[in-house]
Amino acid sequence: MALRFFSLIFFLFCSNSWAELIHFLPGQHKNVSFNQYSGYIVTDARHGRALFYYFVEADSNTDELKPLTLWLNGGPGCSSLGFGAFMEHGPFQPGEDGTLIKNEYSWNLESNMLYVESPIGVGFSYSNTSKNYLWNDTQTAQDNLMFILNWLEEFPQYKESDFFLAGESYAGHYIPQLAALLVEHNKKPNIEPVNLKAIALGNPLLDLDISVLAGDFLWSHGAISDETLFLEKTVCNDSKYLREYVHDKWSEGCNDVFNRVEDEVGVDVGLDDLLLPTCLSSSYAEQLKLKGKLGKIHSAVAKRAKKGDPCLEGRILTYLNRREVQKALHVSTTHHPSHWAFCEGPLVYQEDNLDMNLIPLVSDLIKEAIPVLLYNGDQDAKIPLTQTRIIANNIAKDLKLVPLTEYGTWYDNKQVGGWTKSFGATEDRKNYATYLTFATVRGAAHEVPFTSHSQALTLFHSFVNGIPLPRAPQN
Amino acid sequence: MALRFFSLIFFLFCSNSWAELIHFLPGQHKNVSFNQYSGYIVTDARHGRALFYYFVEADSNTDELKPLTLWLNGGPGCSSLGFGAFMEHGPFQPGEDGTLIKNEYSWNLESNMLYVESPIGVGFSYSNTSKNYLWNDTQTAQDNLMFILNWLEEFPQYKESDFFLAGESYAGHYIPQLAALLVEHNKKPNIEPVNLKAIALGNPLLDLDISVLAGDFLWSHGAISDETLFLEKTVCNDSKYLREYVHDKWSEGCNDVFNRVEDEVGVDVGLDDLLLPTCLSSSYAEQLKLKGKLGKIHSAVAKRAKKGDPCLEGRILTYLNRREVQKALHVSTTHHPSHWAFCEGPLVYQEDNLDMNLIPLVSDLIKEAIPVLLYNGDQDAKIPLTQTRIIANNIAKDLKLVPLTEYGTWYDNKQVGGWTKSFGATEDRKNYATYLTFATVRGAAHEVPFTSHSQALTLFHSFVNGIPLPRAPQN
Known part of the structure; x- marks a missing residue:
């Protein structure tokens, strides 16, 4: 006990972490019923490395304890604040007049949400030592673990919470590796375990x-021709092309095929x-100038864009670069350049990490009884649903998981949200809990909640509550 | 000349055709700047066979002569009035309160539009002899030819107009066969040729x-699983399944696979x-009852449904069954039952006609220098774009057509409307006019203009003007 007390004193004196309540976000309306915090968690005091986070308390009018979910975006090098919080499933999105619009499908209706700018060099996160911007998967996972442990010291009331990890795209690398470290951490003697319950990977x-x-x-989907598909099947496919890219070995064949793909798309x-x-x-x-015919076209497009507003990204960029917004978010003006970007920070990531196969690690997590949700927007050509589904099937086969449901539609309220299949533990274990769920989201982008708020919230609800997706329309 | 005069007299006395101006469609607003007509054209006086048409004059404030386009829906057995005119590209659509909403992307901005309920037994078309409801492709084409020739007698001012044929789905059968009869008709001596300029086939x-x-x-698209695709590739595909259906020879293998497809979709x-x-x-x-949570869901769905309002079909069914609407449309109460349906008329179609291959006929039309547009909504699983594209490529290869453009995006104003490729005549002919165009429509359904009014109008504009689709954003 004494040791823990001294550790705490040491921690307080040696870190620059601080937990700060956001009093008011510019443009936010006044009656917000939950607290928001943001600031820095030092993950390495010696090098002055600090990860920026934005924490949104659950928006709940019941006494029920809501879980804690840590969200990471991908890249590597893209911001969880810009994508996850402000574009996808945070409580607010910047409107056309600069005010914040309430997202009625915010994930904080289901969970306390912790958005982390990771790794160092992303978004508002920083290091005092420039060499810290050379980064890789292993370091990212370790730093993220350190972040969680230190963050829980700042917010000890969440130490016993059910804890979930979720993320998308390159977070298909981050999350399983972080989850593995957490499982390992939890096995150590004399520590407070982190109650990791499940992980969710979107278009991973x-x-x-x-x-x-x-x-x-x-x-x-009509985006490339019969001839180009033939070339992809015979000369160079995306895997070969990207592998050449990460290993800096370019072949003319691959270049020709993918120049062609680019031209056609x-x-x-x-x-x-x-x-x-x-x-x-x-x-x-510029928008205000659009009168007459052009204005009419724009208005028609804005209507069509109900499934994803293509101008939102620009508004977020403007919003997060407003000085008063950065001030309200407690962004360090000493350590961080004032310009915030979605993905273009000082981070230099070890590119051949893209070539790592994370499937064995995901399988290991399932073996440790950590349920995994793999979901995929069905309009995404970066990580197509077909490929994530193949991976889900391969994992189920390798682990001899038992199908719990047939492949078929799931429902978001009264509409088809997408297709899904789930798998449970093997018969040997005499336990049919859901250990692996695959779900597509109908009409959704690479960033699922961006186009499909309501479907994404239904998916998240099932995930954090450990219940199956609805397989029939809801009354 | 005398012979023609007597023929005309004969025609007038022996037919029940009449050209009737629609004075006012219930729910239509008052300042409509173009005329609408509807009524019957007798195609066989002896059997009392009459095809119903709805004719919408071009909406143009220039003196420029607009062409004439005849539109046919598919099925076989579905209504061009319900689908083509009121759901897709006619000037009006029934709104929620029963009034008619102006379609700003109506195809009559580009052409005089002639919607025909064909063949006999479809929509408001009728026969006095019940055996006439047994019908097939050959009879359909002949009756449609008779319709055109007789209609032009009623509306002689269009005899010299540029004439286009367009339709979708099973009209992939109707239109090429009708076009072939027109080409044949035009070769006869001492007739007035019909100025057939080109044909368009949507999701044909x-x-x-x-x-x-x-x-x-x-x-x-996520709608069937890896396993079911495998079964489609090894046990029974859609062609085999439909061929068994049309020839009434069911196999257990096909039934099993397609029950599975049905369950998964x-x-x-x-x-x-x-x-x-x-x-x-x-x-x-029922809609008005939707208050509270359900109302909110419905409103969210209505917003999402900007690309196709799923409730429109129901409103059209109600509208076309209103007695005062049928009266305004000059529907025969003597010969036609009062109930109008989208596809469920008394027609009994020779089902094995589904199995006919129309590609040689389409090729023949191109050889006769009739340009062909094959377009396809990219969300349609009945006739997928991939298959229409294969057909377009096969035709181009067989006829040794020269590619005029690379496969790539086309634009509807400032947005990508879809993908396209076009082909011209062979080098031998020293003529590079566009003879075959393939175009997808991004985000569009089986009925392209239903979900994608603006894109469809751009496509139609290019078609009737014989100009390439825009390959760059328009200023």
Whole structure:
């Protein structure tokens, strides 16, 4: 006990971490019923390394204890604040006039949400030592573990909470590795275990040999021609192409095929979402100018864009770069350059880590009885649903998991949210808990909640409550 | 000349055709700047066979002469009035309060539009002889030719107009066969030729061996599992299944596979459009009841449904069955039962006609210098875009057509409308006019203009003007 007391004193004196209540976010309306915090957690005091977080308390009018979920975006190098919190499932999104619009499908309706700018060099996170911007998967996982342990010291009331890890895209690398460290940590003697309950991976990069193969997907969505699909099948596929990229060994064959893919897909179609329109206005000023025919077109597009507003990203960039917003968020002006970006920080990531196969680690987590949710927006050509589904099936087969449900539709209220299949533990274990769930989200982008708020919340509700997705319309 | 005069007299006395101006459609607003007509054209006076048409004059404030386009829906047995005119590209659509909403992307902005309920037994068309409801492709084409020739006698001012044929789905059978008869007719001596300029086929059934193969499409859209795709590839595909259906020879293998497909796709997902929500209200009364949470859900769905309102079909059914609407449309109360349906008329179609391969006929039309547009909504699993594209490529290869553009995006104003490729005449002919265009429509259903009014109008504009689709954003 005395030792713990001294450790705490030591920690308080040697770190620059601080837990800070956000009093008011610029543009936020006044009657917000939950608290928000943001600031830095020092993960390495010696090098002055600090990860920025934005913490949103659960929005609940019951006494029921809500769990704690840590969210990470991918990249590597992209911001969980910009994507996860402000574009996807946080409580607010910047509107056209700069005010914050309440997201009625915010994930804090289900859980306390902890958004972390990770690793060092992403978003508002920083290091005092420039060499710390050379980073890789192993260091990321270790730093994230350190973040969790230190954050729980700042917010000890969550130490006993059910704890969930969730993320998307390259977080298919981050989350399983972090989960593995947590499982290991929990096995140590004389520690307070972190109650890791499950992990969720959205459109995740898990294995370069499978996850990124997009030829069939692009072909069947009309984005590449029969001839180009043939070249992808015979000359160079996405895995080969990306492997050449990460190992800096370019072949002419691959370059030719993928120049062709790029030409056919076109500059105005994003691989993130084959159906998303482009934003026709880059600033409010320009937008206000759109009168007459052009204004009419823009308005028609804005209507079509109900499934993902293509101009939201620009508004978030503007919002998070407003000085008063950064002040309200307790962004360090000493350690951090004032300009915030979605993905373009000083981080230099060890690129060949992209080539790691995370499937064995995900399997190991399932063996440790950690349930895994793999979900996938069905309009994403970066990590197509077909590939994540192949991985889910392979894992189930390798681990001899028992199918718990047939492949079929799941429901978000009264509409089909997508397709799903789930698997339980093997018969040997005499335990049919759901250990692996695969779910697609119908009409959704690479960033699922961006286009599909309501479906994403239903998915998240099932995830944190450990219950199956609804397989029939809800009354 | 005398002969023609007597023919005309004969025609007038022996037919029940009449050209009737629609004075006012119930719910229509008052300042409509174009005329609408509807009524019957007798195609066989002896059997009392009459096809119902709805004719919408071009909405144009220029003196420029607009062409004439005849539109046919598919089935076989579905209504061009319900689908084509009121759901897709006519000037009006029934709103929630029963009034007619102006369609700002109506195809009559580009052409005089002639919607025909064909063949006999469809929609408001009728026969006095019940045996006439046994019908097939050959008879359909002949009756449609008779319709055109007789209609032009009623509306002689269009005899010299540029004439286009367009339709979708099973009209992939109707239109090429009708076009072939027109080409033949035009070669006869001493006749007034019909100025057929080009044909357009949307999501067309052209060849059962190719058009309907949906396994890869459903798989890559998440709607069927890896295992079921495997079964489609090894046990029974859509072509085999439909061929068994049309020849009444059922195999257990095919039944098993397609029961499985049906289970996986799910009852609330339409093969017409994998992304379309279901309509949550079957009547206005029910809709008005939707308060509280349910009302909120419905409102969210209505917003999502900007690309296709799933409740529109129900409103059209109600509208076209209103007595005063049928009266305004000059529907025969003597010959036609008062109930109008989208597809469920007394027609009994020779089902093995589904198995006919129309590709050679389409090729023949191209050889006759009739340009062909094959377009396809990219969310349709009935006739997937991938299959229509294969057919377009096969035709181009067989006819040795020269590619005029690379496969790539086309634009509807400032947004990507879909992907396209076009082909011209062979080098031998020293003529590089566009003879074959393939185009997908991004986000569109089996009925393209239903979900994608603006894109469809751009496509139609290019079609009737014989100009390439825009390959860059428009200023």
